[in-house]
Structures are given as structure tokens and as C-alpha cells.
Amino acid sequence: MTLPFVILLLMIATGPLFYAHFWHHNYGKIAALLGLITGSYYIFVLHDTTTLIHAGEEYFSFIGLLTPLFIASGGILIRIHKKATPMLNSAILIIGAFLANLMATTGASMLLIRPFMKINKGRLKPYHIIFFIFVVSNIGGVLTPIGDPPLFLGFLKGVPFFWTLTHLWHFWIIGVGLVVVVFFIIDSRNKDGEDDSTEMSGKLEFVGLKSLIYILATVGCIFLDPAVITSGPLHDILKTIKGYTFHLFGLREILFFAIAFVAYKTSNKEAMKENDFNFEPILEVAYLFIGIFLTMQPALSLIGNFAATNGDKLDVNTFYWATGALSGVLDNAPTYLNFLSAALGKFGVSFPVPHDLIASGAEGFRYLEAISVAAVFFGAMTYIGNAPNFMVKSIAEQNGVEMPAFAQYAVKYSIPILVPIFVIVWFIL
DSSP: OOHHHHHHHHHHHHHHHHSHHHHHHHHHHHHHHHHHHHHHIIIIISOOOHHHHHHHHHHHHHHHHHHHHHHHHHTOEEEEOSOOOHHHHHHHHHHHHHHHHHHHHHHHHHHHHHHHHHHTTTTOOHHHHHHHHHHTTTGGGGSSTTTSHHHHHHHHTTOOTTHHHHHHHHHHHHHHHHHHHHHHHHHHTOOTTTTOOOOOOOOEEEEOTTHHHHHHHHHHHTTOSTTTOOSSHHHHHHHHHHHOTTOOOOHHHHHHHHHHHHHHHTSOHHHHHHTTOOSHHHHHHHHHHHHHHHHTHHHHHHHHHHHHHHGGGOOHHHHHHHHHHHHTTSOHHHHHHHHHHHHHHHTTOOSSOOGGGSSTTSTTHHHHHHHHHHHHHGGGGSTTSSHHHHHHHHHHHHTTOOOOOHHHIIIIIIIIIIHHHHHHHHHTO
16 A cells, blocks of 8 residues: 555656646645545554554644744844855855754754855855755754654664764764765856855844744753653653543644744744745645655555564664665654664664663664664655755745756755765765
């Protein structure tokens, strides 16, 4: 029953290219219809509502997290009164890679994409946006559980909070460093706008910084989970709320949407106007991903079954490439969990992750490295590999950038640029 998922992926790939008008006006209906087909199969054929309820909970948590980060970032205006250069552009990408670990890849992407495009006015090309997606929306977020959802799930399952920082920092340096070097070389060949003699003051201005409070509040709410808060009245409340299997919204999700509402109502209007803020990017993600979350369930089940039955036969190299390849086209969070569970099974243990198994030099250490790096890095391989990818693409298109279609993105950019870098990362695992 993976056919609806395959059809949806094919339509995402071909729609904007071959039947753009029809796709633009109907993508939400198509995603919902294909999701409904898969949902009906689970209900009426498999008599399985638990999987759908779980998918619904994950979807609302997913949209709940993205919405306040998107709105709050739209209320912050960054004016860079400086002429764009390959060096300045590279510096912004590196800053974004740092920020991704403090405010999630979504928060960093939404905060920086607009000023990044504005300083490159007159020389802005699709490659600017694509490298931004590579670095800020994906690879940069590998240092903390805040950075990307798979790592946060790992944290909830017992991986120490600072394990990623202390054990994956060298992969971050190599991944971010090599991608930025390639970007610098390409950007240095872009001579557009060089004859612009406009005087620049070199100043950096911020408008609407109060919205940072909402971003920080959203990041803080991520930790409202019984797996993190292990005792006290708040733990009892969270456990009670999470215990209702029919309840799609937990306390955390309600707070996400409350923060989003307050962030919008109290946002700086000047910042919103100059940022050309509108809801189209988040709505596009909401519509498409409801279909993706439903239609990918059979594929995730196949992966889970394969990992569970064959995990003991797979080596660290297979874990790296399998986790990565599937994270590019599926939700990288459950893909990460399935392969992490299989890796633990190799050593006769299960969740929560035993700390002695993943300590430096321990047997499970390299497996967790491989799964973590692959799940985060390979999210950059496609537009659907990570949520910020689609949102950045949508914002860029609204600003007149002709972004490559799904297949073009992979064939022209991610495969020739990222795969060789991921091979280098693989060699040092």
C-alpha cells in the first residue's frame, strides 16, 4: 500500500514542472485525497486506528512546532547595510549553522532567509537558496537535540543531551565547511551586481527583536515531555494528558499554537511588512505534509519490520547509507528511531539507550554516530527531507526566485554536491 506515497512524491516532483497551474490550485486536495486512501486502508482493511492516531499526533506536533517559529521569525527584521560578497554570504551560512542548534533548523531558516535574499538583490540565484537549505535548514543542526527532530527523539529515548555536541562536532565542521567552500567557489563566479555603486553604511539593524522571546518560548516548550520532566506535578499533568490516546493535542501542542497566536497579534508591523510576511509557506507545508504523514505509514512499517528482522546482519556502513537514503524521502525522525532500535537490538538491548553502549570506544558508539549524522545530513537531499526546505523554497519563489523542480534539485544540486561530501563523512565514521 505504498502506491499513494509514490504517487504523491511523483506529483510533487512533476507538478510544478509540467502542470504548474493545476498543481498550484489543487496540491492540497491531492495530498488529502491520497492520505484519505491510505487512511481508509488502515481503518477498513487492516482495522488499525492506532497507527493513524499516532500519525495524527506526530503531524499536529510537527505543525505546532513550525507555526510559532515561522510567525515569530517573520516578525523580526534584519537589515544588513552591506554589499553582498561571497565572504559575507558564506559567513551568514555559518552563522545560520550555529543558530540552527539553538533555535532549530526551522527557526534559523525563517530568521535568516529574508535578509540573505535582500543583501543579494540583483545577484540572487537559485543556488543561493539551495545552499542555504543545505547548510542552515539541515546540516547545521546536528550539534544539539534542539537542532533537528531525530536528535530530539534520540534525547527522549536516552541519548544524553550533550552527546551530539561532544561526538558529532567534527562531522559538523566537515559537512558545513565543505558545503560552504563549494558555495564560496560558485558564488565567486557570480559577477552580477558588481557595477552597483550604491553606498552602503555597513550597519546592522534589528527591528522586532521582542519576537525572539516567542522563538525561545517555543524551543522551551519542546522539552515539555514526560520523558524529560521525570517527576513533580508537571510530570503528572503531562503524563495524564499524553495518556489519552484519542487526544491529538497535548499540553505542548496547545502552547505552540498559543505562542503562534500571541506572536502574530503582537508582532512588529513594520517588520512584517518589510519581510513581505504571509501564510502561504506554512500553509503549503501543512497541506502537503498531512498527505505525506499519512501515505508514508506503510513505507515506515516496511522499514521498521526490515530493521527489526535484519538489524543484526547490518554493519555500520549499511546503517549510515540506509538511514540517509530513506531520510531524504521519508520523515527522518521515525527513520532514525527505527534504525536506532535495530542498532540497539544488535547488542541485545532496547530503549532507553544505555549510556555505556554509546560512550566513546563502546560497541554502539559508531552506530549512533552513523544514524544521527545520516538522518540530519541527508534531509538536504530533497525538498521533503526536512520541513524548512519547503518553507524556504516557498519564500524564495514568492520573492521571484525560479527554484528548480523536485527532480532538478536532486540531479543538478544535491546529488553532485552533497553525495561526494557524504562519502567523505562516511570514510571518517
